[in-house]
Amino acid sequence: MINQIYRLVSPGRFEITYRDLSLNTDKVIVRPKFLSVCAADQRYYQGRREASVLKKKLPMALIHEGVGEIVFDPSNRFKIGQTVVMVPNTPVENDEVIDENYLPSSKFRSSGYDGFTQDYVFMESDRLVPIFEELDNHTSAFLELVSVAMHAVRRFKEKTHVRKEKIGIWGDGNLGYITALILKKEYPETELVVFGKNEHKLDYFTFIDEKILINDIPTGYAIDHAFECVGGRGSESAVDQIIDCIKPMGSISLLGVSELPIEINTRLVLEKGLTLFGSSRSGTIDFQETVDFLKENKDVIDYLSHLVSNVIEVSAIKHIDRAFEEDLVSSWGKTVMEWKI
Numbered sequence: 001m002i003n004q005i006y007r008l009v010s011p012g013r014f015e016i017t018y019r020d021l022s023l024n025t026d027k028v029i030v031r032p033k034f035l036s037v038c039a040a041d042q043r044y045y046q047g048r049r050e051a052s053v054l055k056k057k058l059p060m061a062l063i064h065e066g067v068g069e070i071v072f073d074p075s076n077r078f079k080i081g082q083t084v085v086m087v088p089n090t091p092v093e094n095d096e097v098i099d100e101n102y103l104p105s106s107k108f109r110s111s112g113y114d115g116f117t118q119d120y121v122f123m124e125s126d127r128l129v130p131i132f133e134e135l136d137n138h139t140s141a142f143l144e145l146v147s148v149a150m151h152a153v154r155r156f157k158e159k160t161h162v163r164k165e166k167i168g169i170w171g172d173g174n175l176g177y178i179t180a181l182i183l184k185k186e187y188p189e190t191e192l193v194v195f196g197k198n199e200h201k202l203d204y205f206t207f208i209d210e211k212i213l214i215n216d217i218p219t220g221y222a223i224d225h226a227f228e229c230v231g232g233r234g235s236e237s238a239v240d241q242i243i244d245c246i247k248p249m250g251s252i253s254l255l256g257v258s259e260l261p262i263e264i265n266t267r268l269v270l271e272k273g274l275t276l277f278g279s280s281r282s283g284t285i286d287f288q289e290t291v292d293f294l295k296e297n298k299d300v301i302d303y304l305s306h307l308v309s310n311v312i313e314v315s316a317i318k319h320i321d322r323a324f325e326e327d328l329v330s331s332w333g334k335t336v337m338e339w340k341i
């Protein structure tokens with residue numbers, strides 16, 4: 001069969017590539033249905049990566065968040081027409097200690113390997129997780145991002161000391177919102193405080209205990225642990241504020257991606273005996289955990305749906321551009337593409 005792959009060839013320019021693929025395969029074939037734009041895809045689309053990185057990674061199909069329908073399944077694990085969430089990480093080896101998303105050999109879609117903007121995606125059966133009926137299509141589209149937060153919260157549980165009276169989350173965007181939602185369920189007794197830049201975004205955090213604008217942090221304000229969900233230029237000041245506010249022996253979970261290296265006040269990190277750890281991406285186990293978590297906490301699905309800010313029907317290549325352009329000017333939430341191309 002001829003598969004059409006919609007690749008970013010240079011910033012702001014998509015082109016179609018045709019690839020002849022055999023149906024004599026052990027791979028499951030998935031038809032993408034609802035895809036969502038991640039900040040990482042926007043950086044490629046806008047060319048906000050170093051020229052050497054763009055040269056190495058493009059042309060490449062973008063998008064690593066999405067759900068699709070099973071069209072062919074030689075593994076017999078799924079029903080034809082079943083909706084599944086697609087795991088973008090593809091490991092090529094097992095390791096007893098290192099999670100699949102930290103193995104340098106793993107291939108991650110839309111970061112050096114083709115993402116989901118294709119007519120059909122050929123995947124290993126263990127890269128697909130069925131979802132359940134109450135999970136609506138638009139919200140399911142960004143389950144990958146939820147799985148990243150889930151993964152980070154799992155690591156947080158493993159690495160932090162027991163006192164969790166107050167946790168601070170820096171970042172009033174998608175990742176901050178999702179991380180806060182998961183933490184609220186996992187630590188119902190903990191006071192959760194979100195630190196943001198924008199009052200109108202903080203208004204969405206209706207489930208949180210306290211909201212603070214980053215320019216109005218009271219002197220002497222203290223938290224036990226923190227999550228940095230900012231990324232980009234804001235990362236440095238966020239980490240700086242966290243290091244100032246955090247109590248001794250607290251942990252800082254770093255999630256934001258910054259294009260340039262940032263400065264960290266290591267003197268205070270040492271003095272307070274802090275633990276800083278990064279979390280990136282996720283694996284099948286995190287996707288399964290996410291789906292199970294949402295099955296158990298159905299009210300979270302409703303909160304997540306508040307993140308759906310743009311839904312763009314894509315039936316031609318120019319609509320992919322439209323989705324990226326609209327995502328760029330949108331001040332809140334996620335852009336979802338209804339993949340009808």
Ligand SMILES: NC(=O)C1=CN([C@@H]2O[C@H](COP(=O)(O)OP(=O)(O)OC[C@H]3O[C@@H](n4cnc5c(N)ncnc54)[C@H](OP(=O)(O)O)[C@@H]3O)[C@@H](O)[C@H]2O)C=CC1
Nearest residue numbers: 039171172173174175230231234238255256257279280281
């Ligand atoms: N670790 C991982 O695997 C993943 C990492 N990411 C990364 O996480 C980061 C956040 O992603 P996402 O939530 O989608 O992006 P958003 O732009 O939605 O969220 C970032 C938010 O932080 C706000 N902000 C800026 N500076 C500060 C500051 N100093 N303190 C507090 N808030 C601040 C921004 O406001 P404003 O817009 O007004 O500047 C924005 O609302 C990105 O770098 C992204 O690449 C995303 C997915 C997975």
Ligand SMILES: O=C(CO)[C@H](O)[C@H](O)COP(=O)(O)O
Nearest residue numbers: 038040108110111148257281
């Ligand atoms: O978004 C992400 C995971 O969901 C990661 O931030 C993304 O994979 C980073 O990749 P890149 O190095 O290509 O920016």
Ligand SMILES: [Zn+2]
Nearest residue numbers: 038039040064
């Ligand atoms: Zn992402």
